Amino acid sequence: MKPQKPTTLDFEKKLDQLRASIEKVQSNATSQDQVSKIEELKFELEAQTAEVYATLSPWQRVQVARHPDRPHTQDYIDMCFSNFIELHGDRYYGDDQAIVGGPAKLGNHRVMVIGHQKGRDTQENVRRNFGMASPEGFRKARRLMKLAEKFKLPLITFLDIPGASPVLEAEERGQAWAIAENLMEMAGLKTPFITTVIGEGGSGGALALGMADRVLMQEYSVYSVASPEGAASIVWRDHKFAPRAAEALKLTPSDLLKLGVIDRIIAEPTGAAHRNYLDAARLLKETLTEELDSLRSRSVENLIQSRNAKFRSIGTPTSNPSGLAEDSVVS
Amino acid sequence: MKPQKPTTLDFEKKLDQLRASIEKVQSNATSQDQVSKIEELKFELEAQTAEVYATLSPWQRVQVARHPDRPHTQDYIDMCFSNFIELHGDRYYGDDQAIVGGPAKLGNHRVMVIGHQKGRDTQENVRRNFGMASPEGFRKARRLMKLAEKFKLPLITFLDIPGASPVLEAEERGQAWAIAENLMEMAGLKTPFITTVIGEGGSGGALALGMADRVLMQEYSVYSVASPEGAASIVWRDHKFAPRAAEALKLTPSDLLKLGVIDRIIAEPTGAAHRNYLDAARLLKETLTEELDSLRSRSVENLIQSRNAKFRSIGTPTSNPSGLAEDSVVS
Amino acid sequence: MQFFKGTKKPSHAISDLWITCTSCNRMIYRREHEDNLKVCGKCGHHGRLTASERLELLIDDLSKFEEIAPEMRSEDPLGFSRDGLDYPDHLKRYKSSTGLEDAAVAGTGFIDGRHVSLVVIDFRFLGASMGAVMGEKVTLAVEKASLEGVPLIIVPCSGGARMQEGMISLMQMAKTVAAIRNFHDQGGLYIAILTDPTLAGVTASFASLADVLIAEPGATIGFTGRRLIEQIVKQKLPKDAQSAEFMLCHGMIDLVVQRNVLRDTLINTLDLLAGPTAPKNSQAHTSLPETVQQ
């Protein structure tokens, strides 16, 4: 559901001013001159938007990824998929609305789609706990993963979570256990599996849906081991160092592509997904379809082997048995 | 743990009087005459006990099966097994103390033992909810069944439950789901599996641990689709008809052996297990060992096939396609 | 849709023309209620359907329904008698009032052209208590689905165990579940539609083990009946306790679906999980993939 009242980030303000000018001219445009003026302003808006977004700092990118108007999982389900049936419940304790999922069609592919779900307004955010999933959400996701495996539906997940719910009740019901069980499930899941970070990929709660054959990120999403605020508290002992932490954590798509943590970046329309839902959805759907076609041409055994080999290789440090390795490079 | 203050059932009263006489004579026995008197009284006690227990009505058998002094699962674990390690928790919600379980040794066999656990005194009964298991108890049992299967430990279970916990909280956490999942687990469990009703085998909560290759009952246990009180409420619309329901339900070991629901009856010492823990345990252990030796000589595939074939055949009604079968018997 | 055309209404006395909603107590014109699939137009209460009404609602063509073991009836394993009424005579009374041999009706039919194995259950027959006939018919339907590689659809309903069959009744839980485990191990698709009420041994065996659990609005679903819980805890339960919506909220079921879109939801679920309809008697198991190489 698109937002009723758009939110403007600091660095978007001058773009909003341009937008206001365009509307003003447009509202009483009669002469050919005025029409040209509008065209000119629109061109200007496009150029300035591109410029602003080309030079975002990592911390500004975090703001975009968290933008309250940014499309969420259900928006992409509505725009990219058909025949979706939302399935509910973990069969143990509850139905966590911070995670949604169910079978659907992506073009002609029957798939299982699961994602973190933030709310759009305060009321929905309370219901969805601001997208901070609880153990029963992760367990619902695991149940749906097993269904996907059983019925040989490729799995498509969307990551968009500030972090797993940080309350005592979640601890009591085994937040860590729920996440670990999901990882173990995904490590051997016998079906093609694509994940896309569509907003905030926050820590273990994000990875709990994201151990996929193909890990994609939308252009203005971020994916991080901890929130910049949390990392700042730990490393700088003050959450106000969040912008510096955002820089240091290397949480942008291009950095993570270089680090080998993700496989591909999905472009967003100028001004990011929250300015143009339809184009964002179209670009996402095209990429998902292309990736899915490619994965389906491979055997499930091959997929699982490659999936685990990929995660096996991330960050493997050089082992220097007896400290000889460094020297032996010389000889 | 043996009870401190024994309880006496109505039909045991005259036996208790005899016991009191013996103690009285014993306490100041000096002459040879008195010693002979004691022998005589003891002989009389044995004979009368045998007589009383030979003619128990089904309803009286229900009282014996529920006898507060009757040995419970933990008593048999202590007396028949060694090296027991109690494992806790369902990994979802809690640790239900109405079910205990863990690996142990039965003679030289490494096994997994699981059973319903009633309390001995009020305090323990509160902790163990009078043996009425909750969903997390059944889920703990399922986890231990899976461990047994993984490590190829034969499974030995003890049934002793008035019924699954009948409170709203148990409904909320899926009491029915937990029991059904256990049945599905046991239906394909790849390990030899023996169950013994040691007290009250109450309904689905009992069966949730009891879909075994060999279903045994101790001589003075009962196994029933519902408590006699519950069945009386349903059928006679008054729980006071419990004695009549106990009769009608065919819940005694010999009736159930005839009906093909159980495979074997384990003898108890004269006066039932609560009068003689050690002999009851010895008879139980001998039977379990014998049955286990026999099951271990068979392949797991064969066991599962026979297990399901047995339950498949229970109560299969005559199908009379087109109503012809009855006539065709004549021709 | 010509709904419930099989329902016989011999006379048109006033009491036959109007019924009272069991939920909101308002009078409803019977014809309208039946046109509305027995859902109260005022309060949305979903009335119970008979076995044949349920079949008519779900399958393409009642005449193509091939019933499994239609004549199967309860034996009297315990020699059960209550106040002079023998169990077999008791059953005969229900047969004459319902036209059924027992609560469960099993068979194969088509849903949107797809061959399925199906069980529906009629509460009118002794409160749909589970005895050997229900256990056996469910098991036969599951075995049929396994054998033919078609989806399994069960529409459970039950007040509890069939007391008159004692432990034979309890053992039907084990029997049905063993068949369902085998079906799942083969990769079969099982969808259950829980109706009012689904309780006790039926919920704790075949009913809750579906891949997708749909429930009708307001249906009572659980293990222990409300009356017993209230006796034990000595207080009234909230009105919605054990309702389908309550169970959805507690994570136990997938969907609560209004009866007027039940068949469509079922068809969509079948299409998504089992794939496009294969022609009848096709070799392909419906749950096999179309394009993933194995």
Place this chain on the structure above:
Amino acid sequence: MQFFKGTKKPSHAISDLWITCTSCNRMIYRREHEDNLKVCGKCGHHGRLTASERLELLIDDLSKFEEIAPEMRSEDPLGFSRDGLDYPDHLKRYKSSTGLEDAAVAGTGFIDGRHVSLVVIDFRFLGASMGAVMGEKVTLAVEKASLEGVPLIIVPCSGGARMQEGMISLMQMAKTVAAIRNFHDQGGLYIAILTDPTLAGVTASFASLADVLIAEPGATIGFTGRRLIEQIVKQKLPKDAQSAEFMLCHGMIDLVVQRNVLRDTLINTLDLLAGPTAPKNSQAHTSLPETVQQ
């Protein structure tokens, strides 16, 4: 038992002779504390053990411990620097204070004559945060256990993720779990002994996926740290929240075991689940049955 004979104590200044219990604040004679396996004689508080103390406590003979990748050390994948302190220099400080390259020590050894693959973790090294070295060493130990068909014993401890390695740190969760899944699929036995504290990504990956989860008394175990929870909910948590005993009560762990019987409990568990000790390099996988025919 000659406990912690490896602990070096160069001087005997008064501050070295006495320590203060971090739980009850009472003074304890250091020698007595170490003889008591660093368990406070007054309040029972289980003090943290170093990696070598933990090994000495659990395995038969420290000299037969074959360490895996002892020289492996963190690289600096992000080029991380804080206030002029580069991450590699940061690590060097910890190396010089602990003598370790990183928090995790992995290897193979014997417990009661049984060959096992083992990982112990030392909190002193950067709060036992999980970076690529811990992830890699755990993975290598799991792979070793798979390859040799021996039980896997991990003694986790961690304050959280290694921020300085960013997403590389997070990915260690996936890496370790994939190895553990493979080990479980092979039927391997994995026992974890959770120590104070076991939090965040370590609990949410390899630590909680054991067949048997043992914890030390009073150990803090969970996902989110206490401080963050208290910030979010704006109130103090109960003192025992996230303790081993709390987690036992909530069904998350199997056993809380006093340190003085920990080794015996571990041996009994190994004997029961993996069977009698097989000679080293025996062909038989320890989890295979002795008498059941397959």
